[in-house]
Amino acid sequence: MSRRLDIGVASYRNPERLAQTLSDIEAMSRTDWRCFIIHNPSEGPEDDAAMGVTRQAVARNPRFLSSHQGRNTGYAGAVNRLFEKAETEYIAYLDNDVRILTEGWDEKLCSYLDRFHEIGMIFPNTGHCPIPRAQYSEVLWAAGFCWIVPRMAQAKVGLFDVTLGHHEEVDFCTRIKLEGYRLACAAEVRVSHEATATNSPESQQRISAGVVKWMDRWCAYFCGKDINYHSPNVLRILDWNVHALHMEQWFKLQPQLAGLNDNPETVTLHDGSEWDLIKKPMPKGFYRGRII
Secondary structure, three states, rough: OOEEEEEEEEEOOHHHHHHHHHHHHHHHHOEEEEEEEEEEEOOHHHHHHHHHHHHHHHHHOOOOEEEOOOOHHHHHHHHHHHHOOOOOOOOEEEEEOOOEEOOHHHHHHHHHHHHOOOEEEEEEEOOOOOOOOOOOEOOOOOOOOOOEEEHHHHHHHOOOOOOOOEEEEEEEEHHHHHOOOEEEEEOOOOEEOHHHHHHHHHHHHHHHHHHHHHHHHHHHHHHHHOOOOOOOOOHHHHHHHHHHHHHHHHEEEEEEEOOOOOOEEEEEOOOOOEEEEEEOOOOOOOOOOOOO
16 A cells, blocks of 8 residues: 655646646656645635636545635745645645656655655755765755655654745755754656746845845854844854755865865964964855955
């Protein structure tokens, strides 16, 4: 008997793409799945059309279940509703504008969680700064349009933060890692994303504001409450201790940096103490004139 898997899809406008995503779930999933279509309401004909797509899916397949939010709670609110409703050991999420390109995507991703209990969140495709492990790729984080999380890890970490406005899954990933889990990608599982919710000027403004809120939170956590996104000497995400060791391993895999600190320059300060001058790869521009 195949495993049970609860899946969630956040529905907001885009009826044509929602219909295709739901069709892909039916055609490409191989678990004993059920799918919560979590509808974030809006105004206008696209909202009515998206609700129509949901009603059609529920009518043709009892595996689809409709859940209507009283107000638009965004991606994070829809994910939290999924966490509340899901009953299975693993919980899967898909945006409403993805195309599933790999048959059995769900079973393949779940199998990694079966075999490697250190993984707290598994993604398709590839993620940021991948490090090849024995049988999977560990990443710093990955895009949030498709993922599966074990219920045990989710219970430790809690819900998505609905106050950010963007970077909610990156925030969740940070908390996953603070609980001692790894993030992983399965490159053989392919899911494409239309990114329709992030292309408008209004979305870009929301994203920028969300990044600042997210950075303010973690700068305060790692650097102290008087440090925020705009502080002149703030430590950025790659310096936060939960990410720094990952980045050290990733940089060592880059052939251009082979032997970077094998023979550092040594200086003697006025008190007679000796210090090695260690080169530290960092994104261009952020750290010039500073000593990290």
